[in-house]
Amino acid sequence: MSEHECLDSAEERTWDAATLAFRLLDQRVEQDLQEETDLPLTYYELLVLLSKAHHKSLRMSDLAALTHTRPSRVSHAVKKLAEAGLVRRVHCEHDRRSWFAALTDTGQGVLDRAGARHVRSMRENLFDVLSPEQRDQLLDISRTLLARLAPDSALARSRPPAPEERASAPGELAARG
Structure with a gap:
C-alpha cells in the first residue's frame, strides 16, 4: 500500500476520536x-x-x-x-x-x-x-466538511455569525428547540 492509501497516525487518531465522539x-x-x-x-x-x-x-x-x-x-x-x-x-x-x-x-x-x-x-x-473558541472552530470545521459533502446545504453556504449574533445565540437556540 502506498502512503496515499493509509492514514498516518495523527489522521487515524483524529478520525477515530471524531467518529467516536459524535x-x-x-x-x-x-x-x-x-x-x-x-x-x-x-x-x-x-x-x-x-x-x-x-x-x-x-x-x-x-x-x-x-x-x-x-x-x-x-x-x-x-x-x-x-x-x-x-x-x-x-x-x-x-x-x-x-x-x-x-x-x-x-x-x-x-x-x-x-x-x-x-x-x-x-x-x-x-x-x-467547549470554549467559545472551540465552538467557533467546530462550526468552521463543520461548514468546511459540509461544503465538500453537501455543497447544496444551506449550512454549508451560511456565513459565520457576527460577534453580536454569537452573544444572542443562546436565546435563539432555545426558541428554535
Whole structure:
C-alpha cells in the first residue's frame, strides 16, 4: 500500500476520536430525548423540520432530501409518527402520487417538550464543555466538511455569525428547540 492509501497516525487518531465522539454524542442526546419524551432522535429531527416549514408541512421526498435519508426510511418514520398522532399524511392536490407530512397540534406539543430536553442535552454534552473558541472552530470545521459533502446545504453556504449574533445565540437556540 502506498502512503496515499493509509492514514498516518495523527489522521487515524483524529478520525477515530471524531467518529467516536459524535457517535456517543448522538447516542447521549437520543437517550435523553427518549427518557423524557419516548421520541427517537430521527423522529425529533423530522418534527423540527416540519415545524419550520411553511404550513408545518413538507412533501415526503423533501423530508428525505433534507435529512439525506432514503425515502423508504422517511416513509416508515412518518408512518410511526402518524400512528402516534404527531403528524398527518396528506395527498398532494396537484400530484396524487405524492404525499405530504403535516405536523399536528399534538406533534407540536411533543416537539415543544422534546425541544427543551434536546437543548439541555446539547448544552450539557457539547456546548458547555467547549470554549467559545472551540465552538467557533467546530462550526468552521463543520461548514468546511459540509461544503465538500453537501455543497447544496444551506449550512454549508451560511456565513459565520457576527460577534453580536454569537452573544444572542443562546436565546435563539432555545426558541428554535
